[in-house]
Amino acid sequence: MGIKGTGIIVWVDDATAKTKNATLTWTKTGYKPNPERQGPLVPNSLWGSFVDVRSIQSLMDRSTSSLSSSTNLWVSGIADFLHEDQKGNQRSYRHSSAGYALGGGFFTASENFFNFAFCQLFGYDKDHLVAKNHTHVYAGAMSYRHLGESKTLAKILSGNSDSLPFVFNARFAYGHTDNNMTTKYTGYSPVKGSWGNDAFGIECGGAIPVVASGRRSWVDTHTPFLNLEMIYAHQNDFKENGTEGRSFQSEDLFNLAVPVGIKFEKFSDKPTYDLSIAYVPDVIRNDPGCTTTLMVSGDSWSTCGTSLSRQALLVRAGNHHAFASNFEVFSQFEVELRGSSRSYAIDLGGRFGF
Known part of the structure; x- marks a missing residue:
């Protein structure tokens, strides 16, 4: 070293x-540099922003109203977790965050639904060596859903002229993260650094609900879907304090994925249940990495973040339970499995319609 x-x-x-x-x-x-100076927790913080934004987008999908009222307000708790195993020279990384979301939505006469939300998350990152990072996220999100019918899709998929129902979804989320990292060296005094991350997420896609035939079917509908999901995250440059402080240049993370899967739904008088299974390939990826400088000597090196596997299996289960015509509770659990990482997200909220 x-x-x-x-x-x-x-x-x-x-x-x-x-x-x-x-x-x-x-x-x-x-x-x-020796392993304690390398600083991979800084570029890996962009993966934390990635997971937070995607969890918010998933909540926006779940919070879409199933009530008959045209306008509603909702509140939900939200939590997410990511763990990346050590791979060769890439250090393991762990991110967790939890918070709340406040939102509201409304239907239009033309079967359009708009949903808006504000979120606040409090999180924690660590690299399993000497660095720990506390995060505070402010985020906003909006989503759009259109329910329609198409004769063109019916001709393409089934060959008949009957109209085929379809669902179009679009979601956008933005989050700003305040990071406060402490590095406790074994042979030097601790150093601290603060910086900001900005992350944007855009997702759009379509689904075709198919009503199950037969009275003994264990599901009422199965819905194939295809989405396009883009997430971009940026880390600002910053300098640590103290004689052993480092400076980190700015860096970016970009990921474009195409989730494709199927959703199963079961309806009853009050509760509804659903299960989604999807294959998620990341077709375009720019992994995070930056130049780091030890300010006391001017020596520099390249700090690389971890690289998640570019294929994932996504499983999502959730339900809505209507206690009254204008009040329901919803919940969701999501797990994503990759070659060397796993992530989880959980939501629990309630909605009031009027």
Whole structure:
């Protein structure tokens, strides 16, 4: 660990003294920090922002009203968790956050539903070595859903001229994260650093609900769906305090995924249940990474964040329970499994219609 370089020894004959003189030329080629100085928790914080924004988008889908009232207000608790295993030189990473969301929505006469929400999350990151990060997230989100029928889809999928029902969804979420990281070195004084992350999420897609045939079917509808999901996160540059402080350049995370799957639903007088299973390939990815500098010496190195597997299995289960014509409770549990990581999200809320 430390300065890296190459040395060249040149021997020169001294005719007078009948000896040879050696000259050593040292060329610095880089700097390899010890593991405590590397700082991967900073670029990995963008994965925390990624998970937070995606959890909010999932909540916006769940909070879409199933009440008959045209306008509603809702409140929900929200929590998410991400763990990435150690892979080679990439350190393990863990993120968790929890908070609340306040929202409201309304239907229009043309079968459109608009939903809006404000969210606040409090989180915690760690790299299982010397760094810990506390996060505070402020987020806003909106979603749009249209229920319609299409003869074109009916001709393409079934070959007849009857209209086929379809659902179009679009969601947008933005979150700002305040990060406060403390690094407790074993041989130096602790250092602290603060910075901000900004994350945007856009998702749109379609689904075709199909009513199950037969009275003994264990589901009432099964709905194939296809979505396009884009999340972009940016980390601002910053400097730590103290003589052992580092400076981190800004960096970005970009991920474009195409979830494809099917949703099963079961209806009864008061509760409804659903289960979704999806395959999620990340078709375009820019993993986070930045240049880090030890300010006391000016030595720099590249700090790389972890790289999640680019294929995932997503399973989501939820329900709505109507206690009255204008009041219901909803809940949701979601798990995403990748090659070396796993993430979870849970929501529990209530909605009042008027």
